[in-house]
Amino acid sequence: MCGIIGISSNKSVSSSILNSLKKLEYRGYDSAGLATLSDGVINEVKSEGRVDSLEKNFDLKNLKGNIGIGHVRWATHGIPNSVNAHPHSSHNVSVVHNGIIENSTTLKKSLISKGHNFKSQTDTEVIVHLITENLRSSELELAITKTLKQLQGSFALGIVFKDIPDLIVGARRGSPLAVGYGPNENYLGSDSYALKSMTNKVTYLDDGEFCIVKKDQVLFFNEQGKKINKKILELSSNEANYDKGDFKHFMAKEIEEQPTTIKTGIKEYVDNLNKDISIFNFPWNIDEINSITLIGCGTAYHSCLMAKYWLEELTSLEVSIDIASEFRYRRNKFKKDTLYIFVSQSGETADTYAALDLCNKNKMKTCAVVNVIESSIARDSNFVLPIHCGPEIGVASTKAFLGQILVLYILILKISSLRKEIDKDQYHEKIKDLKALPSLIEKTLLHDNDIQAISSTFNDAKGSMFLGRGFSYPIALEGALKLKELSYIHAEGYPAGEMKHGPLALIEEGMPVVVLAPRDKYYKKTISNMQEVIARGAKVLLITNKSDNEVVSENIWETIEVENTNDDLLPFLLTIPLQKLAYYSALKKGYDIDKPRNLAKSVTVE
Ligand code: M6R
Helix, strand or coil, rough: EEEEEEEEEECCCHHHHHHHHHHHHHHCCCEEEEEEEECCEEEEEEEEEEEEHHHHHHCHHHCCCEEEEEEEEEECCCCCCCCCCCCEEEEEEEEEEEECCCCEEEEEHHHCCCCCCCCCCCCHHHHHHHHHHHHHHHHHHHHHHHHHHHHCCCEEEEEEEECCCCCEEEEEECCCCCEECCCCCCEECCCHHHHCCCEEEEECCCCCCCEEEECEEEECCCCCCCCCCCCCECCCCHHHCCCCCCCCCCCHHHHHHHHHHHHHHHHHHEEECCEECCCCCCCCCCCHCEEEEEEEEEEHHHHHHHHHHHHHHHHHCCEEEEEHHCCCCCCCCCCEEEEEEEEECCCCHHHHHHHHHHHHHHEEEEEEECCCCCHHHHHHHHHEECCCCCCCCCCCHHHHHHHHHHHHHHHHHHHHHHCCCCCHHHHHHHHHHHHHHHHHHHHHHHHHHHHHHHHHHHHHHHHEEECCHHHHHHHHHHHHHHHHHHCEEEEEEEHHHHHCCCCHCCCCCCCEEEEECCCCCCHHHHHHHHHHHHHHEEEEEEEECCCCCCCCCCCCCEEEECCCCCCHHHHHHHHHHHHHHHHHHHHHCCCCCCCCCCCCCCCCCC
């Protein structure tokens, strides 16, 4: 959340900062700003809204300065407007910040008593004034060390100084920050995505560290202000994937890319020759693991729930799942024989990272299922299972969800086979079915016109419900999340059998309800629950799989039949129409599909 860029160069930096901010916009888009240093002056420009507004409102090409910092904001303290936009500056210091300063109120009081004036409602401004204050009595490195010690909470910072015009200071605690190395220039970035278009050589700061970035040199320091050496890593880069191509939105492109996501995942983990699953370098003996806990947020949490159903079906392991923001503050009973799996597209989600950190501190076995392999969660886990779906830019997670559940399913099949809980033939049969999945997804993607037509009814409704049982329940939750996130329509996901315990009261004449009832072992029960909502006036969109047997129920409003496969894999197919429903609904409403209001792609604050 919030994106940071800093560039120290031998040429003007404003255009490059602007380009980077456009790339970083997925991290926050309620305001944007930048500051450059030239002729002993801090040139600060900022604007409410998108980077486009910043570009329109200011003549950035003529903004002088070979050194500068930029920021895109996702508001935490203070409403999104140009005053609260970053950078925040005093007469001699300018700061961009990602994170939350928890003791800002106390610090602000003390700074005001020392004569400092505040302009914004943000927590960030205290950092500006603290540094300004500390620079009165200390040299740069000591002033930074002192300032960081006074701050409670989380931060990634980029700081420039009017009187020390040849450097940027970067600092990290809890929020990711990386340094990049280029020809006659060096960079600071809140993630490697922003840096990738300029360099593939990066160093990640660890918590507590800070750095000084000059155009021809980068120095690193630990929490005590002692110089340290850090490794330079090489990033894999694939710029082509950052393009929308012929699609109107990244989300549309990412939905259509899902057959490739699954193909790539299968290629990565399935050994065709031996008809086996290969998970290389798995660091533990399978007998050491008696239970599995899966942790994530939002869509990634739905992947965890999906995995729980599969794990229970295919193994006798104890399984629990948790929402990361809850897990991190509960009194957990850590067990040596538990494998903790952290699921995250970005690998930077603050709550998921904190849960991982807690497990690491308790010396647990940790495994990351991530998309961004250079991310903090990937780097700090004992073992990483990448989902290989390429950059996901749309804020709504689509292909990453399918990628996550694919990798989790593959892992579960492997565990089941290693524990001898599935017989060989069945194991091979399931691998065979898996290989057919990409083409089934391709066919399911063809349900396009019917879903477009159906989406209008959802747009006209006060709210909607998504129901499913068993393997379809996580998908119902995911479908509801997609619809509310993109179309701002109230949508609830529920276990179909739970409706009569309260939510049935919400059903009224004409309310659209999506019922996921594939012909699995829950089919008949779900169909009964569907009849209960139809009887109360709901307009039911039934999503099931193709079969020779007709659905025995009257008064279904619309039916979509996805392809047929084994029960384990139906959730992959059921997801597709729900993603499209949310997409078309938002499209008709004219909303910003890739950047829904109030949200951001990478949630790096708690
Ligand atoms: O990067 P992560 O997978 O850790 O992100 C977790 C959630 O913030 C994310 O899945 C969110 O719920 C999506 N925007 C939903 O579409």
